[in-house]
Amino acid sequence: MDERQLRILRELGELGSVSAVAAALHVTPSAISQQLRLLQRSLPVPLTERAGRRVVLTEAGKALARAAVEVETALARARHSVDEFADQPDGNVSLAAFHSAATTFFPLLLRSFAGPGRPRLRLADEDVAQERFPVLTRDYDLVLAHRLDHGPPWPRTVTANTLLQEPLDVALPAGHPLAAKTVLTPQDVADQPWITVHDGFPLMSTVEAIAAVANRRLDIVHRVNEFTVVAELVAAGGGLALLPRWTTRKHPDVALRPLTAVHARRRIDVLHRPERTARRAVRTVLAELHRAATEIRTHDAQPPRPGTGPRSG
Structure with a gap:
């Protein structure tokens, strides 16, 4: 599980399809599918399921997508803290x-x-x-x-x-x-x-x-x-x-x-x-x-x- 995979899961929950996520992140649909498979291997419960021709999030997937928002927020804060530290003139x-x-x-x-x-x-x-x-x-x-x-x-x-x-x-x-x-x-x-x-x-x-x-x-x-x-x-x-x-x-x-x-x-x-x-x-x-x-x-x-x-x- 890494930041990129969590971002894809979050976007899938918001955009509703693999092709839409691929377009938003400027990659191919196959690359999105591969990252979802890698993420799934690290967890014991299904994160996605088929809904007709689309891939959608399960309840577990939705829970992880909500957590992904918190992870991205924490990482953004961490990066901002590092940037502030690096830019301190009196360090x-x-x-x-x-x-x-x-x-x-x-x-x-x-x-x-x-x-x-x-x-x-x-x-x-x-x-x-x-x-x-x-x-x-x-x-x-x-x-x-x-x-x-x-x-x-x-x-x-x-x-x-x-x-x-x-x-x-x-x-x-x-x-x-x-x-x-x-x-x-x-x-x-x-x-x-x-x-x-x-x-x-x-x-x-x-x-x-x-x-x-x-x-x-x-x-x-x-x-x-x-x-x-x-x-x-x-x-x-x-x-x-x-x-x-x-x-x-x-x-x-x-x-x-x-x-x-x-x-x-x-x-x-x-x-x-x-x-x-x-x-x-x-x-x-x-x-x-x-x-x-x-x-x-x-x-x-x-x-x-x-x-x-x-x-x-």
Whole structure:
């Protein structure tokens, strides 16, 4: 028993013949008869009977036809409720982000959506390996994820839009001899101690590329994922590191220098399941993320210069 079959039964009671129902619903009489047979199989009592050459409703059929009116009314109300929910401008929107993206984007979003009639944000930090980001779309409306330009693409089960293509720079103490250079090569930095992310996180591929181009194994002394902690370790002389140019907070004792000869750039993407954007509030937050990304990119799109620390969005 489904909505279409109940609708046919209702129309048969009102119009009085299979051919009239077929004409009203713009289908063939045989299609109507088939749906009536399928409906009959699901019930233990006859719903129709012959009255001369016509098929009419039995008393049981009439009772079910009356119930069909109630079913259609309830379904219409349900659809209207869903439409109202989907069109709410101030609905709840859940958003997860890895740490540096959260540091940069979350404050911009909160300021943009302050006040009544705006989406109500539910924010969370999620620092996971790259392959885990798509899984988070089960629990959140939107997920900020990162991957390297040459890394594997996101699965087709999620929709992905790129917000930023962010350069990765070498971070070193402001007084380090290499800070006098405007650009660094893998050979310049390969003999230094290094602070890297844990295995399985995107930036590790760039660190490995530095070692490959320099043709030597890097001395990795610390493993830290949180970039604010990394900046503090670099400032204290704990080693060199890769830091994103736009989403790293400025540290007065850390300098960033561009790196040549390796592809040092990451994508910051927003992931979501396709059905999430049926809601107006989610679409509003998604549009604001793109606007914020443009602001971050245009505010500080130039490479760092000697004597300056990390730039932030």
